[in-house]
Structures are given as C-alpha cells and as structure tokens.
Amino acid sequence: MLVDDNEHDNFFHEREIKKVDASIDVVSKKSGNEALEYLKLNQEKENLHPDLIFLDINMHGMNGWEFLEHYNLLTRDVQSHAIIVMLTTSSNPADNKRAQSFNFISDYITKPLTQEILINISTKHFK
Amino acid sequence: MNKSKESERTKRAKKELLFRRKELVQIISQMITGGEELDLILSGERLDDFFDLSPSLMVITNPKGEIFKINKSCLTILGYTQKEILNIGLWSLVHPDDIDKTTAVIEKQLRGDEISNFITRYKNKDGTYRILEWQATTVKDGFTYAYANDITNRNIAMKELLFQNEEKEKRADELDIANKELLFEQKEKVKRAEELALAIKELLFQKEEKEKKADELIIANKEIQFQSVEKVKRADELEIANKEIELLDEEKEQRITKLGKANKEIELLDEEKTKRTDELAIAIKELLFQNEEKQKRADELDIANKEILYQKEEKEKRADELIIANRELEFQSVEKVKRADELDIANKEIELLDEEKEKRITRLGKANKEIELLDEEKQKRAAELDIAKKELVFQKNEKEKRADELIIIKDDLDILREKEMLAIKLSVANKELEQFSYLASHDLQEPLRTISNYIKVFEEDYSENLDETAQKYLSSVNMATTRMSQLIQSLLEYSILGRHTDLISVNCAQLVGNVISDLNQLMKTSGAIIDVGDMPTLNLYEIEMHALFQNLISNALKFQEKNRKPKIKIRAEEIDDVWNFSISDNGIGIEPQYFERVFQIFQSLNTRSEYEGTGIGLAYCKKIVQLHSGEIWIESTVGKGTTFYFTIHKLTI
Numbered sequence: 001m002l003v004d005d006n007e008h009d010n011f012f013h014e015r016e017i018k019k020v021d022a023s024i025d026v027v028s029k030k031s032g033n034e035a036l037e038y039l040k041l042n043q044e045k046e047n048l049h050p051d052l053i054f055l056d057i058n059m060h061g062m063n064g065w066e067f068l069e070h071y072n073l074l075t076r077d078v079q080s081h082a083i084i085v086m087l088t089t090s091s092n093p094a095d096n097k098r099a100q101s102f103n104f105i106s107d108y109i110t111k112p113l114t115q116e117i118l119i120n121i122s123t124k125h126f127k
Numbered sequence: 128m129n130k131s132k133e134s135e136r137t138k139r140a141k142k143e144l145l146f147r148r149k150e151l152v153q154i155i156s157q158m159i160t161g162g163e164e165l166d167l168i169l170s171g172e173r174l175d176d177f178f179d180l181s182p183s184l185m186v187i188t189n190p191k192g193e194i195f196k197i198n199k200s201c202l203t204i205l206g207y208t209q210k211e212i213l214n215i216g217l218w219s220l221v222h223p224d225d226i227d228k229t230t231a232v233i234e235k236q237l238r239g240d241e242i243s244n245f246i247t248r249y250k251n252k253d254g255t256y257r258i259l260e261w262q263a264t265t266v267k268d269g270f271t272y273a274y275a276n277d278i279t280n281r282n283i284a285m286k287e288l289l290f291q292n293e294e295k296e297k298r299a300d301e302l303d304i305a306n307k308e309l310l311f312e313q314k315e316k317v318k319r320a321e322e323l324a325l326a327i328k329e330l331l332f333q334k335e336e337k338e339k340k341a342d343e344l345i346i347a348n349k350e351i352q353f354q355s356v357e358k359v360k361r362a363d364e365l366e367i368a369n370k371e372i373e374l375l376d377e378e379k380e381q382r383i384t385k386l387g388k389a390n391k392e393i394e395l396l397d398e399e400k401t402k403r404t405d406e407l408a409i410a411i412k413e414l415l416f417q418n419e420e421k422q423k424r425a426d427e428l429d430i431a432n433k434e435i436l437y438q439k440e441e442k443e444k445r446a447d448e449l450i451i452a453n454r455e456l457e458f459q460s461v462e463k464v465k466r467a468d469e470l471d472i473a474n475k476e477i478e479l480l481d482e483e484k485e486k487r488i489t490r491l492g493k494a495n496k497e498i499e500l501l502d503e504e505k506q507k508r509a510a511e512l513d514i515a516k517k518e519l520v521f522q523k524n525e526k527e528k529r530a531d532e533l534i535i536i537k538d539d540l541d542i543l544r545e546k547e548m549l550a551i552k553l554s555v556a557n558k559e560l561e562q563f564s565y566l567a568s569h570d571l572q573e574p575l576r577t578i579s580n581y582i583k584v585f586e587e588d589y590s591e592n593l594d595e596t597a598q599k600y601l602s603s604v605n606m607a608t609t610r611m612s613q614l615i616q617s618l619l620e621y622s623i624l625g626r627h628t629d630l631i632s633v634n635c636a637q638l639v640g641n642v643i644s645d646l647n648q649l650m651k652t653s654g655a656i657i658d659v660g661d662m663p664t665l666n667l668y669e670i671e672m673h674a675l676f677q678n679l680i681s682n683a684l685k686f687q688e689k690n691r692k693p694k695i696k697i698r699a700e701e702i703d704d705v706w707n708f709s710i711s712d713n714g715i716g717i718e719p720q721y722f723e724r725v726f727q728i729f730q731s732l733n734t735r736s737e738y739e740g741t742g743i744g745l746a747y748c749k750k751i752v753q754l755h756s757g758e759i760w761i762e763s764t765v766g767k768g769t770t771f772y773f774t775i776h777k778l779t780i
Contacts, residue, residue, distance in 0.1 A: 009577075
C-alpha cells in the first residue's frame with residue numbers, strides 16, 4: 001500500500017513496483033485517513049491486508065506520524081502482516097530517529113523508490 | 128265490550144236523529160207546498176200542538192229580546208219548568224265560554240240577519256250542558272222565531288266515532304307490528320329448523336362415535352378380563368408379600384421399643400426447647416426494641432428524603448442555569464468560528480511575511496560572504512599580531528609603533544566584536560533559515576523529482592517513438608534536474624551543518640573505516656588503494672566528521688587521471704592541543720592560486736563536464752573543520768597530487 005498525497009509519486013512508485021514483480025497488487029491511498037479506513041474496512045479479508053506499506057511523512061491533513069499513532073492503536077491482526085517503510089523526501093535526521101522509535105517501522109528510505117530499493121526490502125523481509 | 132255498546136248507542140242516536148230530521152223536513156215541506164193540511168196546521172190549535180210536539184227547541188222572542196213563547200222541548204231538553212225559564216231567561220243558561228259569540232249572533236239577529244247552524248251550549252237544570260244548533264229569523268215586527276236541535280248526543284257520538292277511529296288506527300299499527308314480529312319469528316323458526324338439522328347431523332355423527340366407543344369398550348372389557356387373571360396371580364404374590372410383612376411387623380415392634388427410648392430423649396429435648404423459647408422471648412423483646420429504633424431511623428430517613436427533594440429542586444435550578452450557560456457556549460462557539468476566519472486572514476498575512484523572510488535570506492547570504500571576508504581579515508590580523516608581539520620583546524623603544532599597532536589591534540577587536548554581533552545575528556537568522564531550509568528543500572525537491580521521474584517514464588514508455596536526439600534532450604533535462612536536486616541537497620546540508628549534533632567520543636579509525644566501506648563501489652571501479660594510519664579517539668561531531676572524510680576521500684578518488692589508480696594516504700598526528708589530520712592523494716592536483724578559492728561555496732575549478740561536482744563540498748568541509756575549531760588548508764602539486772590538512776581541537780563535551 002502506498003500512502004502518499006502526491007499522485008505523481010504514487011504513479012512512479014507503482015510503476016517501479018510492477019517492474020520488479022507485475023503480480024504485486026498495489027493500493028494507493030492519498031491520506032492517512034483513507035489508509036486507516038482501508039485497513040479497518042478489510043479487517044476480515046486477509047487477502048486484502050497489505051504486506052508492505054510505504055508511508056510518506058509529509059502529507060496534508062494526517063501526516064505520516066499521526067498515521068503511525070493511529071496505526072499503533074489498530075488490533076494486532078490488522079497490523080501483523082504489514083511491514084512499514086517510511087518513504088519520504090525528508091533527509092532530516094530527526095525524522096530518521098523518530099522513525100526508529102516506532103518498532104514496527106522496518107526501514108527509512110528517501111524518495112524515489114527504485115527497483116533496487118524494492119529488491120533490497122523484499123529480500124530483507126520476505127525471503 | 129264498551130266499544131260495541133257505544134257503537135250501538137251511536138247507531139241508535141243516529142237513527143233517532145235521522146227520524147227526527149225526516150219528520151221536520153216533512154213538516155216544513157208541507158208548510159212550503161201548502162195545502163189543506165197547511166191551513167189546518169196554521170190554525171191555532173194545530174199550531175200549538177205542532178209547536179209543542181216539535182222535538183226541536185222553539186223560541187219566539189219579542190223585539191226587546193224577552194221570551195214570548197217557548198215549546199215543551201225547551202223545557203224537557205233544558206230541564207226547567209216554564210215558570211222557571213221565564214224567570215231566569217235563556218240568556219243566563221248560556222255557557223260562559225259561548226257568551227261572546229252568542230252576544231254577537233244576537234246583535235246580528237236584531238239587525239235582521241238570518242241565523243243558521245249556530246252552535247252554542249246551554250246549561251240544563253241538572254248542571255250538564257246541552258249543545259244546541261240554532262236557526263233564527265227576525266220578522267218585520269221585530270219578533271224573532273228561533274229553533275234549535277239538541278246535538279249533544281250527536282257530538283258525543285261523533286267524539287266516540289273519532290275516538291274509535293283512533294283506536295282502530297292504533298290497533299292497525301299494533302297489528303302491523305305484530306305482523307312484523309310474526310314474520311321475524313317465522314324467520315327465526317327457519318333458522319332454528321336449520322340449526323336443528325345441523326344438530327341432528329351432529330347427533331347422527333355422535334351416534335357413530337358412540338358405536339365406535341362401544342366397540343372399544345368391548346376390547347377394553349376383554350383386557351379387563353385378562354387383567355383380572357393377572358390380579359389373581361398378584362393376589363398369590365400378595366399372600367407371599369403379607370407373610371413378609373408379618374416378619375417386618377416383628378421388626379417394627381422391636382423398633383417401637385427403640386422409639387420409646389427415643390421419645391424419652393425427645394422429652395428431654397423438649398425441656399431444652401422450653402428453655403430456648405424463654406430465651407427467644409427475651410430475644411423478641413430485644414427485636415421489638417430494635418424495631419422501635421428502626422422507626423426512629425425511618426423518621427430520620429424521611430427528613431433526609433425531604434432534604435434530598437429540596438436538593439433536587441436546587442439541581443433543577445442548576446440545570447436551568449446550565450442551559451443558559453450552554454446557550455452562551457453556543458454563542459461563543461459562533462464567536463470562535465468568527466475568530467477562525469480572522470485566523471485565516473492572519474495566516475495569509477503570515478504567508479506575506481514568509482515572502483519577506485525569503486528576501487531576508489538572500490540578504491543574509493550576502494552577509495555571510497561579508498563575514499567570510501572578515502574572517503580572512505581576522506586571520507591576517509592575527510598573523511600580524513604575532514609579528515608585533517615578537518618585535519615588542521626585542522624593541523622596547525618602539526612603544527609608539529606598538530601603541531599604533533595596539534590601536535590597530537583595538538580596531539581589530541572592534542571588528543571582532545562587530546563580527547560577534549553579526550555572528551549572533553547570523554545565528555538567529557540561521558535558525559530561521561534552518562526552519563525553512565528543510566521545508567524549502569523538501570518543497571523544491573518534489574517538483575524536481577516529479578520532472579526526473581516523468582522523464583524516466585517518458586523514456587521507458589515512448590522509447591520507440593523517440594529518436595536519438597529526443598533521447599539526448601530528455602537525458603539533458605534529467606541530468607539538469609538531478610544536478611539541481613543535488614545542489615539543493617548540498618545547500619541544505621551546508622546550511623544546517625552542526626545544528627543538531629552533539630559532541631561524542633568517536634573512534635576515528637572506525638569512522639574512516641565506515642566512510643571507506645560506504646565508498647566501496649567507487650573504490651572498486653577505480654581500483655583505489657587506501658592507506659590509513661593510526662587514528663585517535665576524539666570528541667567530535669560524528670555525522671559532520673563522517674561527511675568531512677567522505678567528501679575529502681571521494682574527492683581524492685574523483686579528481687584523478689582517467690587511467691591512474693588512486694592511492695590515498697590518511698594520517699593523524701598530535702601537535703600540542705590539536706590533532707592534525709592529512710589526506711593525501713595522487714590526483715590531478717590544484718594550482719596554488721586556488722588554494723583558498725576552492726573552499727568557497729560554489730567555486731568549482733573544473734568545468735562540469737570533466738569532473739562532476741556541485742562545488743559545495745569543500746566549503747562544506749571547511750565549515751565542518753571550523754565547527755571543530757580547526758583549520759583546513761591544502762598542499763598540492765599539479766599533476767602529482769594533493770594533500771588536505773585539517774586540525775581538530777581537543778574539544779570537551
């Protein structure tokens with residue numbers, strides 16, 4: 001799942017993901033709210049749970065941090081599958097450290113998302 | 128029965144009347160037709176007889192209205208003797224209710240009018256009233272000849288007729304009603320008949336049921352016979368059982384004796400019980416006393432409840448007050464909305480202010496350059512100070528020069544102070560800058576990223592439609608955006624240098640090792656060899672030091688002849704209270720006139736196409752070194768190599 005309010009970034013990243021593996025389903029959500037809604041809505045349907053969430057920090061409305069706070073409050077079975085990667089333009093080390101304070105954030109990478117990064121993540125977490 | 132008698136009376140009355148009328152008509156017609164008989168009649172005696180025989184009342188009155196002659200019928204009908212009538216006069220016998228109309232008629236009569244069929248009532252001596260129908264004629268000499276018929280009976284008969292007619296009508300109505308009832312009863316009978324039919328069918332059905340029951344009874348009886356056989360068997364078994372019971376009875380007697388003993392025990396227990404009951408009585412008295420206490424509590428509770436009620440009323444008052452308060456809150460929230468709008472306006476003003484700030488940033492850039500110039504001047508001044516100090520030791524006589532030089536030094540100090548002031552202002556401005564720098568870089572990077580990403584998409588999706596030139600153009604655009612992105616990144620790093628870090632103890636050998644491993648790829652492709660000497664552990668700004676080494680080492684790798692393998696030597700030496708680091712390479716070297724310039728921001732000595740570089744790196748390095756209160760300088764020979772030296776003060780955390 002891509003959580004980012006920039007449509008262009010979502011477009012590119014989806015392309016890159018599909019280039020790595022075209023069978024991967026990509027869901028884009030333009031805000032933290034929409035992402036949370038999606039997760040809650042599909043609580044029952046396990047096959048719709050995202051395995052990997054790329055989360056932007058700077059979004060209008062609910063930003064990445066706020067999303068994480070709410071995500072923390074979700075039930076385990078909604079959470080458990082997803083690996084969360086902060087994918088952001090921010091090179092601010094404070095953001096990096098803040099990301100590390102959440103134990104369910106696996107990685108902190110800066111945009112753009114490339115095939116290389118994807119492959120790295122997938123080898124790290126899924127194999 | 129009365130009816131029939133009355134109708135007979137009526138009939139008789141009617142018959143009499145008719146007979147009398149006929150007589151009269153006969154007489155009168157004879158009078159009219161004339162004849163011998165008429166003459167006879169007109170003779171006195173016959174006239175008298177006729178007068179008296181007439182069944183009608185006949186009265187002759189004189190012009191004064193007094194009675195001249197009356198006939199027998201008058202006397203018989205009214206019940207008086209002639210003397211009596213002449214005494215009292217007819218007028219007194221008139222029914223009181225008929226006096227008025229009789230008076231009127233008499234007047235008419237006196238005027239000479241004919242009176243016919245005038246009905247009035249006269250009282251009989253016995254007190255009853257006779258209804259008389261009068262005919263009267265007054266002749267020329269004023270005498271009045273009047274006769275009347277007693278129609279009392281006729282009236283009575285007419286009334287009875289009417290009454291009987293009414294009765295008949297009532298009977299007729301009653302008959303109607305009775306007929307309707309009969310019809311209704313007949314209908315009811317029909318219904319009953321139908322119900323009877325249904326009842327009969329049910330009876331038939333029930334008879335069938337009974338027959339079935341009878342059959343079942345027969346079966347039941349057979350079963351009963353069978354069961355009586357069974358009973359006989361049971362009876363035998365019972366005998367056996369009875370014998371067993373006799374045995375049990377013996378046992379019972381034994382138990383009875385035991386019971387006797389038990390009873391005695393129970394008597395003892397009863398005595399105990401009486402004692403308990405006495406105790407209970409005492410307990411009951413205590414309970415009564417407690418009940419009284421409870422009553423008192425209950426009364427107290429009542430009082431308490433009343434208080435609670437009172438408090439409830441108070442609460443309600445509060446609630447009302449709350450409602451008022453809530454309304455005020457609503458009003459205030461409306462006010463808040465207005466404030467929010469005002470805030471919007473304020474935010475827009477802030478945006479305007481932001482634009483102004485950006486202008487200040489450019490101004491600050493210029494200020495930074497001025498500061499750098501001043502820094503250099505300071506260094507020059509410091510060097511001169513050293514020389515002046517040495518001369519002082521040797522030349523005491525040259526106080527005036529020293530004094531002048533001191534003045535110069537003071538001027539320098541003033542400049543220093545100015546510099547400090549500027550530095551403070553700068554730090555303030557830098558803090559403002561820093562806040563914007565991250566945001567700005569983020570906002571600037573985003574469209575760049577979009578551009579380069581879309582170019583990539585373009586290249587991937589439309590590669591068939593693009594010729595080489597088009598692809599070159601796209602590639603140029605891409606490179607430019609990449610370069611700009613790097614520039615922004617470098618600017619950002621440069622601007623926030625040293626803000627967020629603290630001094631920590633760093634093992635420099637490890638730090639350098641990390642940098643080299645990060646540059647692994649670059650080293651492999653160039654086939655570089657790095658020689659690292661002993662490194663101390665110092666209190667440093669770790670991230671910045673990492674960046675410093677990374678920059679210098681990557682420069683060493685980068686600025687190299689194409690086919691030469693880079694050889695890099697890194698050393699550290701302790702001199703007094705500083706550590707002196709050096710990074711030497713065998714690269715292309717730098718001309719001496721540029722030794723200072725390279726550390727200026729955006730100063731790149733090579734054209735971009737030859738060696739990639741944003742031109743920020745060394746300025747960055749210089750800033751990092753200054754952060755550690757050190758200095759950085761170059762020694763280099765063009766074509767042979769370059770050594771970067773920098774000092775790091777021993778800083779305490």
